[in-house]
Amino acid sequence: MFFVAILFLFQSALAQKFTRADTLIGSITPERAWWDVTHYDLKVTVNPSQKTIKGSNTISYKVLEPNNIMQIDLQAPMKIDKILQDGKEILYSSEGNAHFLKLQKKQKQGDKNKITIFFSGQPREAIRPPWDGGFTWGKDSNGKHFIATSNQGIGSSVWWPLKDHPSEEPDNGVTISVTTPKDLMDVSNGRLIKVIETDTTKTWVWQVVNPINAYGVDINIGDYVHWGENYKGEKGMLDMDYYVLRENEAKAKEQFKQAPMMMEAFEHWFGPYPFYEDGYKLVEAPYLGMEHQSSVTYGNKYENGYLGRDLSGTGWGLKFDFIIIHESGHEWFANNITNKDVADMWIHEGFTAYSENLYLDYFFGKKASSEYVLGTRNNISNDRPIIGVYYVDNSGSGDMYYKGANILHTVRQLIENDEKWRSILRGLNKQFYHQTVTTRQIEEYISKESGIDLTAFWNQYLRTTKIPKVEYSIERNDLKFRYVNTVENFDMPVIAIVNGKEEWIFPTSEWKTKTFAQPIETFQIKKDFYVNSENLE
Numbered sequence: 352m353f354f355v356a357i358l359f360l361f362q363s364a365l366a367q368k369f370t371r372a373d374t375l376i377g378s379i380t381p382e383r384a385w386w387d388v389t390h391y392d393l394k395v396t397v398n399p400s401q402k403t404i405k406g407s408n409t410i411s412y413k414v415l416e417p418n419n420i421m422q423i424d425l426q427a428p429m430k431i432d433k434i435l436q437d438g439k440e441i442l443y444s445s446e447g448n449a450h451f452l453k454l455q456k457k458q459k460q461g462d463k464n465k466i467t468i469f470f471s472g473q474p475r476e477a478i479r480p481p482w483d484g485g486f487t488w489g490k491d492s493n494g495k496h497f498i499a500t501s502n503q504g505i506g507s508s509v510w511w512p513l514k515d516h517p518s519e520e521p522d523n524g525v526t527i528s529v530t531t532p533k534d535l536m537d538v539s540n541g542r543l544i545k546v547i548e549t550d551t552t553k554t555w556v557w558q559v560v561n562p563i564n565a566y567g568v569d570i571n572i573g574d575y576v577h578w579g580e581n582y583k584g585e586k587g588m589l590d591m592d593y594y595v596l597r598e599n600e601a602k603a604k605e606q607f608k609q610a611p612m613m614m615e616a617f618e619h620w621f622g623p624y625p626f627y628e629d630g631y632k633l634v635e636a637p638y639l640g641m642e643h644q645s646s647v648t649y650g651n652k653y654e655n656g657y658l659g660r661d662l663s664g665t666g667w668g669l670k671f672d673f674i675i676i677h678e679s680g681h682e683w684f685a686n687n688i689t690n691k692d693v694a695d696m697w698i699h700e701g702f703t704a705y706s707e708n709l710y711l712d713y714f715f716g717k718k719a720s721s722e723y724v725l726g727t728r729n730n731i732s733n734d735r736p737i738i739g740v741y742y743v744d745n746s747g748s749g750d751m752y753y754k755g756a757n758i759l760h761t762v763r764q765l766i767e768n769d770e771k772w773r774s775i776l777r778g779l780n781k782q783f784y785h786q787t788v789t790t791r792q793i794e795e796y797i798s799k800e801s802g803i804d805l806t807a808f809w810n811q812y813l814r815t816t817k818i819p820k821v822e823y824s825i826e827r828n829d830l831k832f833r834y835v836n837t838v839e840n841f842d843m844p845v846i847a848i849v850n851g852k853e854e855w856i857f858p859t860s861e862w863k864t865k866t867f868a869q870p871i872e873t874f875q876i877k878k879d880f881y882v883n884s885e886n887l888e
Contacts, residue, residue, distance in 0.1 A: 369743040375422070375449040376506065377693070377744030379518065382422035382451055386412045388514055389463070390523045395511065396530040396552075397537075397572060399496040402488050405432075405471035408512050411523075414462045421452040421466070424508035424515035429472040431512060436466045448508060474510040477501060480638035481648075485509050489637035491574060491596050496535060498572040499636040499648060504746075507565040515565060518691040518787045524559035524629075531555065531572050538571045538594045540646040541629040559645065560628050562785045564689045567644035571634045576600050582611050582631075585623040589614070590630040595649075599635060602653040607633055609675050616713035617680060617706065622777040625687035625784065633675065640674040642681030642703075649674050663726030667711055667719050680706030688783045688793075694739035695790040696746040697813065701737070701755020708756065724760045725878055727753040733816040738790060748816075757881040758812045764879045765843065766801050775800045807841040812881070814838075820883040821845065821858055821876055830865045830874065834858045836883075846877040853877065 374380075388410060395406035425431060426448040434441040436456055443452045456464065475485035481501035489497040500510060508515040529537035530552050541559035548554075571594070579592035591610060595603040610633055618624060624631060629645040636648035639658070651674035652658060661668030684702035705724070712720035730753045737754055739747040748754075766772045775797055782796060790813065798805040811819060815838060823832040830849070834841060837860060844857045850872055856865060876884045 369740070369745070372447045372449075373743040373745070375446065376424065376508075376515065378742040379516065380422055380449075382418070382420050383514060383516060383519075385414065385416045385418040385458070386421060386514075387415055388412050388519050388521045390521050391513065391525040391568075392528075393511060393525060393568070394528040394530075395570065397498065397570065399488065399498060399532065399535075399572070401473070402476070402486070403471070403473045404486075404510065405469075406511070407467055407469045409465055409467045410513070411463065411465050411521075414458045414460055414464065416460055417458055419454045419458055421454060422514070423450045423452060423468060423512050424448055424506070425450060425468075425470060425512040426475065426506065426509045429470055429474055429510060429512075432469040432471055434466065434468050436464070441466070450512075468512045470512050475505070477638070481641040487637045492598050493574065495574040496532070496572060497574075497596065497637045498570070499638065500570045501636070501638060501641050501648070503566045503641060506744075507568060511568075513565055517564060517566075517689060517693060520562040520564055520689065520785075520787060522562055524561055525563055525568060527557045527559070527568065527570075529555050529557075529570055529572070534574070535572050536575045536594075538575060538632065538634045538646065539569060540567065540644055561626050561644075563644050564686060564787075567642065567646075567686055569641075569643040569646055569648065571636055571646070571648060573635070575635070578604070580611070582614055584614060584627070585618050586627045589624060589627055592630060592632045593634075594632065595635040599653065603635070606653045606672060607675070609672050610679070612714065613676050613679050613710065616710045617683060619713055620706070620709045620773060620776055621683040622780045625682060625780065631679075631682070633679075640678050642678045642685050642699075644682065644686040647675075647678045647682070649678070651675070662730060663723045664729060665722045665726040667715070667723040667726070668707075670715060670719075671707075671710060673707070676707055676710050677703055680710075683780050687780055687785060689787045691787045691789055692741050693744055693746045694741045695788075696739070697737045697751035697755045698788065698790060698793055700751040701759060704752040704756040705759040708760070721760075721879055724753075724756050728757055728881070731757070733818065736814050736816060738813050754812070754881075760879060761812075761843075761881045762797065762801070762805070762808075764846070764877070765803055765805075771801070807838055808843055811838045811841050811843075818881065818883050819843065820885060822885050822887055823874070824887045825871045825874060827870045828867050830856070830867065830871060831862055832856060832858050832865070833862045834860050843880075843882075845880045845882060848875050848877055849873070 390411040392409040477485040477487045484502040491497045502509045506515045527539040537555040539557040541557045544558045545556045575594040582589045626645045636650045639650045640648045656669045657673040680703040685699035690698045708720040708724040735748045737747040737751040739745040794809045817836045820836045842859045847856045
């Protein structure tokens with residue numbers, strides 16, 4: 352009965368807050384469930400003067416179970432011009448941005464088929480990229496076009512037709528062919544395999560061989576200069592390539608020295624870079640930057656910090672270029688390990704925000720790491736849980752970044768063994784290599800490998816806005832303490848600093864007393880634990 356009541360309340364909340372359009376984009380509808388994408392062959396011609404694009408996407412897919420209605424996503428004002436399968440035109444109906452194709456060919460379980468969708472239009476222009484995304488149509492200081500896509504939140508279907516759900520990654524990657532005016536270059540994901548030239552245009556053909564999350568597919572067009580280096584990493588030689596506007600080459604060659612430093616630190620903490628076959632690129636873009644897989648975009652003005660600011664307020668945030676470090680950290684968490692539902696976006700942002708202080712840990716030590724992550728607590732608002740609502744394209748609170756980082760920092764304290772913690776972070780990237788996952792899988796893996804039952808811990812920090820509080824009182828040698836503001840069964844131990852000495856205490860919701868050999872003159876909870884405390888005296 353309890354379950355039924357909760358389910359009813361959940362469905363009522365959905366009915367009040369979310370629309371059918373949210374369900375169509377955010378869930379695995381029956382028209383999505385029966386087929387699995389194996390490859391995208393995306394061809395796009397970009398017309399900068401008109402701010403228009405046209406092209407085609409050939410989708411290779413495997414039939415999981417028989418069906419003849421296929422959902423394809425493409426957002427207005429982009430339009431589908433024509434759809435072909437085996438040379439025959441396919442009819443379709445539309446419901447908002449979801450388009451339902453009526454396939455004529457019988458779809459047999461196990462079959463491998465293709466469908467080609469031709470599209471055109473003036474794609475939505477990004478308002479505040481990368482958060483409110485789409486196409487950015489800019490110009491460099493020489494008056495040449497400077498164009499890029501960014502569409503993590505709004506979805507890839509803002510400019511190209513596909514199965515636009517995070518659980519779907521093409522098993523065999525994507526081919527991206529972008530036609531530009533002759534004096535410009537396109538940089539997209541993976542490796543450049545050829546350039547096709549005409550009197551007025553160039554077509555840049557890029558090949559990704561690994562699975563790729565759809566929002567990570569990108570176009571970057573500009574008057575780029577290119578250089579690169581070979582990095583000796585854990586899986587051998589890795590190509591690291593850099594593409595920046597001609598005017599910024601000198602500044603970039605200095606600032607981008609942090610890229611191999613990032614690779615060294617993150618391979619140490621997280622394991623091998625996940626896309627050796629596709630290489631690694633930093634690409635200048637006309638907005639702040641984003642984690643496009645193997646094509647990390649950069650617009651941080653060649654300054655350390657976040658546009659020159661330290662988000663932690665400690666000084667440590669000015670020791671690194673935020674965009675190089677943070678967006679590259681997403682190669683492990685977002686691109687290698689990808690959430691199946693955007694409600695679990697904290698997996699991307701929490702771990703990657705945490706990667707910032709692990710970078711500091713590697714190069715500047717544990718004290719720097721701790722001070723930085725604790726400093727970022729000032730950015731936490733606890734307005735709503737960091738896990739969103741499932742199946743309706745709803746992400747949780749922006750606290751997923753720095754609350755997420757502080758949650759993970761707290762787990763590190765509980766494990767109390769940095770080599771074990773490192774093995775867990777590396778193990779995540781090995782266990783879930785090139786996979787889409789749920790938060791439950793991540794929670795259970797960390798609990799299992801740490802040997803600590805973290806069930807109540809995850810429920811407390813991920814699913815509520817409550818920050819545990821240790822209430823305490825001191826009577827000479829006796830410390831009385833308990834937790835308040837917690838979920839059921841929350842019993843996380845914490846380190847107390849008593850008379851300058853670290854001591855583990857084990858609060859629960861019930862009052863406990865611990866007696867010390869000497870009178871208690873000073874007391875505090877170690878700040879590395881994400882809890883509040885209050886002296887009741």
